[in-house]
Amino acid sequence: MKSGIEFVSDDLRKLQADDFANPGMLWVARGEKIWGEAAGNGGKSCAACHGVAAKSMQGVAARYPRVDPGAARLVNLEGRINLCRDRKQQAQPLGPESDELLALTAYVAHQSRGVPVSVTLDMQNRKDFERGRELYNRRIGQMNLACTHCHDRSWGKKLAAETVSQGHGNAFPAYRLEWQSVGSLQRRIRACFYGLRAEMPPYGAQELLDLELYLAWRAGGLPVETPGVRR
Amino acid sequence: MLARVQLPRTAKPGEVIEVRITIQHSMETGFRFELDGRPIPKNVINSLVARYNGAEIFRAEMGSGIAANPYLQFYTVARQSGAIEISWVDDAGNRGAERAPISVTG
Structure with missing residues (x-):
């Protein structure tokens, strides 16, 4: 394989x-910013619940897509992020392929780098x-x-x-x-x-x-x- | 616009240091068209300046031949503690800036 x-x-x-020259790291850096910013009527940031991403998100992306118990349907990482926006942040879902969603997904998935899928x-x-x-x-x-x-x-x-x-x-x-x-x-x-x-x-x-x-x-x-x- | 600047945090006086820059920018060439045929206007970062404690040390003038999310790299000599500030402007008039501190001791 x-x-x-x-x-x-x-x-x-x-x-x-090369973690600096890799252009994808620009999105990861942007995701790190969004991780700490409060959003929606809930007024919560990702970090407010999940804390330090390097710890809480390690290995998470390797287990997706999975069935979300609350929604009772299959979701990928992008879908899971939008579920969190809906439930906890009470914010509008981020559009598919929007820079924000890609940045946040890339940042979360980056925490699992090296972890086997x-x-x-x-x-x-x-x-x-x-x-x-x-x-x-x-x-x-x-x-x-x-x-x-x-x-x-x-x-x-x-x-x-x-x-x-x-x-x-x-x-x-x-x-x-x-x-x-x-x-x-x-x-x-x-x-x-x-x-x-x-x-x-x-x-x-x-x-x-x-x-x-x-x-x-x-x-x-x-x-x-x-x-x-x-x- | 998001940018990343990388340089060593500490250096000895007179040491040659490497400065690396990446900027998130679509660098629209002006040669592309929307699906309905309208041309997409050219929008590239046309000038970028690096200043070391206010003094210009590097300047780049870019055109439509530069790929999206440009990566630049240059060398300079560490003289005194302070910061290297990068600023740039694109064809649409959007300005951006990013700075990175450096401490020179020896």
């Missing part, structure tokens, strides 16, 4: 390893997982390809100038040169849908969450790299 970092150039590998499968997320696995193996789009055709059967081969990776999400939210910005795993998955000329599910769609869960299970054991750097 290989992380996506093994499929990129030496330059990008160095860029990700490990989601637990149980009765609660079994259905989500099975749907995710089914979608991963289902042919979609005009290209009529499934995720598995590239990321299981053809990784290491060339797709135009790029090497096809194994499709693990352990570096996300990650800085992609193509985006010139940090983006979420859902944005990256949607880019694959686009490439297959399939209909892109909207951000936060159940299909994407299911896929995220399946991918996290599939990437089990790989260390979290957030903020990763990719092409």
